[in-house]
Amino acid sequence: xxxxxxxxxxxxxxxxxxxxxxxxxxxxxxxxxxxxxxxxxxxxxxxxxxxxxxxxxxxxxxxxxxxxxxxxxxxxxxxxxxxxxxxxxxxxxxxxxxxxxxxxxxxxxxxxxxxxxxxxxxxxxxxxxxxxxxxxxxxxxxxxxxxxxxxxxxxxxxxxxxxxxxxxxxxxxxxxxxxxxxxxxxxxxxxxxxxxxxxxxxxxxxxxxxxxxxxxxxxxxxxxxxxxxxxxxxxxxxxxxxxxxxxxxxxxxxxxxxxxxxxxxxxxxxx
Numbered sequence: 001x002x003x004x005x006x007x008x009x010x011x012x013x014x015x016x017x018x019x020x021x022x023x024x025x026x027x028x029x030x031x032x033x034x035x036x037x038x039x040x041x042x043x044x045x046x047x048x049x050x051x052x053x054x055x056x057x058x059x060x061x062x063x064x065x066x067x068x069x070x071x072x073x074x075x076x077x078x079x080x081x082x083x084x085x086x087x088x089x090x091x092x093x094x095x096x097x098x099x100x101x102x103x104x105x106x107x108x109x110x111x112x113x114x115x116x117x118x119x120x121x122x123x124x125x126x127x128x129x130x131x132x133x134x135x136x137x138x139x140x141x142x143x144x145x146x147x148x149x150x151x152x153x154x155x156x157x158x159x160x161x162x163x164x165x166x167x168x169x170x171x172x173x174x175x176x177x178x179x180x181x182x183x184x185x186x187x188x189x190x191x192x193x194x195x196x197x198x199x200x201x202x203x204x205x206x207x208x209x210x211x212x213x214x215x216x217x218x219x220x221x222x223x224x225x226x227x228x229x230x231x232x233x234x235x236x237x238x239x240x241x242x243x244x245x246x247x248x249x250x251x252x253x254x255x256x257x258x259x260x261x262x263x264x265x266x267x268x269x270x271x
Contacts, residue, residue, distance in 0.1 A: 025244070031237035051238035062223070066246070069203065069219040072134060074250070076141045077149075077198035081191055084149040085183070088157035106150045109143050117143070118211040125212060132214035140208040145198035152197075156190040185262050192258040196251055203247065220246075 031037070035048035055062065091102050109117070118140065122131065130136030161183060168178045184191070206221040213222075220243055227236040 028237045028240055031233045051234040054235055055238055065218045072138055073199045073202040076138055076145050076202040077195045080145045080149040080198045081194055084153040087150050088154045091154050092158050092162050107147050110147050114207050118208050132216040134217055137209055137213045137217045140212045141202040141205055145201045148197040149194035152190050152194045161186050188258040188261040192254050195254050
C-alpha cells in the first residue's frame with residue numbers, strides 16, 4: 001500500500017513538472033502558427049505560417065545575427081569562468097575578513113540595476129571608443145555574468161580541491177597537469193552550471209546590448225523585443241522557439257564536455 005502511495009505521489013509530481021515545463025512550450029508552438037486568438041476562445045480562430053515565412057525571408061541576416069550572438073555569449077561565459085577560477089584560487093588563500101570583502105565585491109554588479117549601470121558606463125565607453133562595438137557589449141555582458149560564475153566556483157573550490165592540488169604538486173605534478181587532471185574535472189559540474197548561467201544572462205540581455213551596442217550590435221533579444229512591443233506574438237513566438245532550441249543545444253554540448261572532463265580515460269589520453 002505504501003509503495004503504491006509513493007508511486008502515485010511520484011507520478012503526480014512528475015505530471016506537475018511535465019505540465020510546468022511543456023505547457024509553455026506547447027503554447028509557444030501554437031502561437032507561432034496563430035493568426036488570431038481572441039479572448040475567451042480556448043483555441044485560435046485562424047492559423048497562419050507568417051512567422052515561419054518571415055523567418056525564411058530573414059534567413060541570411062538572421063544567421064549572421066545568431067552567429068554573432070553565439071560567439072558573444074559563449075565568449076562571455078568562457079571568460080567569466082576563467083576569471084572565476086582565478087578568483088577562487090585567490091579567495092581560498094585569504095583571511096576570513098578579506099574573503100567577506102571579496103564576496104561583497106563579487107556580488108556588487110547584481111546590486112546595481114542594469115539601467116543605472118548602462119547609463120553610467122555608456123559615456124565612459126564612448127570616450128574609450130567601445131560604444132557600438134562587440135567588445136563593449138561583451139564587457140557589459142561579462143560584468144553581469146561574472147557574479148554567477150564566481151560565486152559558484154568559489155563555493156565549490158573552497159572544499160578539498162586546494163589540498164588535492166597541493167598533494168599532487170608535492171608528488172611532482174606540473175601546474176598544468178594539476179589544472180587538467182584535478183582542478184577542472186572536480187569543478188566540471190560547477191563549471192557547466194556557471195557556463196550555462198553566463199550564457200543565458202548574455203544571450204537574453206536586451207537593455208545593455210541596445211544601449212552599449214547602439215543598434216549596431218544585433219542579438220536575438222534585440223530582434224525579439226520590437227515584435228513584443230508591437231504585440232506580434234506570432235513572430236515573437238517563432239524567435240522564442242529558436243532561442244530555446246539554441247540554448248538546449250549549447251547545454252547539451254557543455255554537458256557532453258563536462259562528462260568528458262570527468263572521464264579518467266579521456267584525461268589520461270590528454271596528458
